[in-house]
Amino acid sequence: MSVSLSRDGDVAVILIDNPPVNAASQAVRAGVVDTLATANADPAIAAIVIACAGKTFVAGADVREFGKPPVPPFLPDVVLSIENSAKPVVAAVHGTALGGGFEIALAAHARIAIEDASFGLPEVKLGIVPGAGGTQRLPRLAGMVTAIELAASGRRISAGEAQKLGVIDRIAEGGLIAAATAFARELAGKPLRRTGDLPVRPFDEQQAAAQIAAADKKARGQISPGEAARLVRLAADLRLSEGLARERAKFLELVGSEQAAALRYVFAAERAAGKIPGLEDVAPRAIGNVGVVGAGLMGAGIAVSFADAGYSVTVVERDQPSAEAGRSRVESLYDRMVKSGRIDAAGKAERLGRMNFFADRAALSGSDLVIEAVFDDLDVKRELFSALSGIVRPDAILATNTSYLDPDAIAEVVANPQRFVGLHFFSPANVMRLVEVVRTATVSPEVLATGLSVVKRLGKLGVVSGVCEGFIGNRIFTVYRQHCDFMLEEGALPHEIDAAMEAFGFPMGPYAVNDLAGLDISWARRKRNAATRDPSERYVVIADRLCEAGRFGQKTGKGYYSYADGRKTVDPEVTALIEAVSREGGHVRRSFGPDEIVERIMTAIVEEGRKILDEGIALRASDIDLVLINGYGYPAWRGGPMYQAGLAAADAQ
Numbered sequence: 068m069s070v071s072l073s074r075d076g077d078v079a080v081i082l083i084d085n086p087p088v089n090a091a092s093q094a095v096r097a098g099v100v101d102t103l104a105t106a107n108a109d110p111a112i113a114a115i116v117i118a119c120a121g122k123t124f125v126a127g128a129d130v131r132e133f134g135k136p137p138v139p140p141f142l143p144d145v146v147l148s149i150e151n152s153a154k155p156v157v158a159a160v161h162g163t164a165l166g167g168g169f170e171i172a173l174a175a176h177a178r179i180a181i182e183d184a185s186f187g188l189p190e191v192k193l194g195i196v197p198g199a200g201g202t203q204r205l206p207r208l209a210g211m212v213t214a215i216e217l218a219a220s221g222r223r224i225s226a227g228e229a230q231k232l233g234v235i236d237r238i239a240e241g242g243l244i245a246a247a248t249a250f251a252r253e254l255a256g257k258p259l260r261r262t263g264d265l266p267v268r269p270f271d272e273q274q275a276a277a278q279i280a281a282a283d284k285k286a287r288g289q290i291s292p293g294e295a296a297r298l299v300r301l302a303a304d305l306r307l308s309e310g311l312a313r314e315r316a317k318f319l320e321l322v323g324s325e326q327a328a329a330l331r332y333v334f335a336a337e338r339a340a341g342k343i344p345g346l347e348d349v350a351p352r353a354i355g356n357v358g359v360v361g362a363g364l365m366g367a368g369i370a371v372s373f374a375d376a377g378y379s380v381t382v383v384e385r386d387q388p389s390a391e392a393g394r395s396r397v398e399s400l401y402d403r404m405v406k407s408g409r410i411d412a413a414g415k416a417e418r419l420g421r422m423n424f425f426a427d428r429a430a431l432s433g434s435d436l437v438i439e440a441v442f443d444d445l446d447v448k449r450e451l452f453s454a455l456s457g458i459v460r461p462d463a464i465l466a467t468n469t470s471y472l473d474p475d476a477i478a479e480v481v482a483n484p485q486r487f488v489g490l491h492f493f494s495p496a497n498v499m500r501l502v503e504v505v506r507t508a509t510v511s512p513e514v515l516a517t518g519l520s521v522v523k524r525l526g527k528l529g530v531v532s533g534v535c536e537g538f539i540g541n542r543i544f545t546v547y548r549q550h551c552d553f554m555l556e557e558g559a560l561p562h563e564i565d566a567a568m569e570a571f572g573f574p575m576g577p578y579a580v581n582d583l584a585g586l587d588i589s590w591a592r593r594k595r596n597a598a599t600r601d602p603s604e605r606y607v608v609i610a611d612r613l614c615e616a617g618r619f620g621q622k623t624g625k626g627y628y629s630y631a632d633g634r635k636t637v638d639p640e641v642t643a644l645i646e647a648v649s650r651e652g653g654h655v656r657r658s659f660g661p662d663e664i665v666e667r668i669m670t671a672i673v674e675e676g677r678k679i680l681d682e683g684i685a686l687r688a689s690d691i692d693l694v695l696i697n698g699y700g701y702p703a704w705r706g707g708p709m710y711q712a713g714l715a716a717a718d719a720q
């Protein structure tokens with residue numbers, strides 16, 4: 068039974084039970100309509116509670132029904148039957164009330180939740196808009212400007228924020244169902260407050276318009292965020308029925324769109340990424356204390372990620388001044404979060420309270436997992452892991468964050484190398500979702516499963532990669548950059564390539580990214596590898612020439628672009644240098660249009676992706692797309708290069 072009805076005196080409790088996330092499947096929708104009708108027809112019932120069993124309130128429409136012919140009752144009708152119930156309906160929320168789940172709660176006459184419940188309209192992340200009243204009811208409770216931002220971003224809000232906004236009425240102290248039942252009983256016999264009848268409170272037109280414009284700009288070519296924002300704005304101008312009709316029409320239009328299909332693929336790909344053949348029955352180990360060696364930019368970001376997820380964190384640096392510098396780097400990360408409103412001062416103190424900073428590696432002796440983010444040099448890493456082997460417990464997991472070194476060469480110095488794994492974070496580590504979980508030759512299934520489980524608890528996306536130079540992401544990004552440099556030699560200019568890739572949907576073009584990261588880092592690597600470079604391979608010297616001229620990017624005020632007075636501008640010196648290198652290479656320069664630039668790059672990426680699949684470095688093509696989306700800003704609403712080449716559709720079903 069997906070939906071059951073029980074009675075607690077004069078209150079009916081409708082309980083939805085559709086594991087794993089109580090998605091609003093057809094059976095759930097029909098069950099809610101039937102039990103609601105039964106409760107309304109029962110003279111002994113004065114009020115109604117809608118609640119869910121299992122780990123969460125309804126987490127949305129059943130995404131597995133998308134792309135199939137819709138079967139009634141449709142969710143908007145279910146939601147209307149709740150709002151039009153003659154008896155008060157209280158939504159009792161735990162876990163995540165998302166999408167259609169939130170819309171069910173919004174249509175109830177009151178809402179009560181437990182402290183750690185959350186609410187959101189993530190439909191835009193699936194390339195659609197809320198389709199069961201969310202765009203019309205949320206502004207009637209939360210206010211116009213907030214509702215626009217929430218619908219366009221898909222952001223989740225906590226029960227506390229929801230209560231502050233007036234979206235929920237109470238936070239349950241003690242048992243949720245009991246509290247909801249008592250609340251429903253209080254409402255019995257009183258006039259019903261129907262959300263749809265509430266007016267939209269006066270709001271600042273300019274702020275609303277600015278939020279809508281921001282939604283379009285931030286979407287970088289994705290349609291749904293701006294459409295959701297504009298639907299919310301309509302709630303102030305139209306009657307509820309008209310607004311609902313407009314919302315439904317837009318939902319039906321977008322649900323069949325290419326962008327929605329691509330984003331559903333990405334949703335399925337993310338869930339497939341965590342399913343590793345052979346690990347189905349392997350239980351990950353419980354991890355309590357995490358040691359982080361190195362508190363530079365990367366190490367500090369990693370330490371913050373673990374503290375944010377509730378782990379206790381032991382940070383170790385080489386000496387006391389460095390440990391103090393690491394602590395202040397972490398504090399400044401938290402100060403920025405407090406400033407942005409992401410956490411409050413108490414949240415900062417709570418997280419910092421979970422972190423300790425030392426200058427002595429012996430402090431790691433009690434850690435369950437130790438990860439390092441020290442200088443990416445093999446000798447430095449080998450010395451560290453050899454020392455750690457004698458400090459941590461024999462079963463403590465040891466992880467390297469290396470980007471380019473061979474983890475198996477590090478594993479050689481690790482006692483019990485089956486407990487050694489790669490966890491390759493992307494910078495800034497406390498922001499970027501992607502972590503490549505690198506499967507070394509010796510890692511045990513339990514440690515690999517634990518690595519994936521830890522990454523998931525960090526709220527990040529773990530993708531398993533085999534061992535090769537650069538793993539999945541940097542290996543593909545290296546090829547991407549090579550082909551950009553080839554085009555520079557053949558006639559294109561940095562700003563043309565950047566403009567083409569930004570129009571395609573990347574937040575930044577490759578040359579602007581390089582100037583931001585600094586050209587000197589990869590220059591040092593190229594110089595380290597110069598002796599072993601294959602002379603038959605085409606090598607472009609443009610970047611070396613820029614570095615030789617001291618043009619390291621933003622940090623030196625000039626790189627591929629110049630940054631005089633902080634503005635990025637095309638630099639004729641760079642154009643002249645590129646033309647000189649072209650002449651030296653005997654190239655006849657020609658112009659490149661944006662479509663050819665994108666086509667050339669995508670072809671190269673897909674070609675490298677095929678090799679990565681053939682070599683078994685990636686388990687499935689959709690993993691490659693996830694790495695590019697979550698590590699390099701590839702626009703998710705396009706699905707990914709492998710998806711677009713028709714190589715991944717089947718992988719992530």
Ligand code: T1G
Nearest residue numbers: 087090126127128129130131165166167189197198199338
């Ligand atoms: N429908 C069907 N299955 C779902 C699902 C959904 N909405 N959400 C999750 N699952 C499955 C998932 O595939 C996996 O299955 C299992 O549940 C655990 O998921 C009209 C139209 C709820 C926060 O976008 O954000 O409502 O792989 O690994 O990490 O306006 O799932 O085990 O077989 O992610 O604990 C809007 C999407 C839909 C929410 C739980 N709702 N889901 O995270 O578990 S559109 C969403 C999530 C909509 C209305 C519109 C997360 C979660 P399997 P999981 P988790």
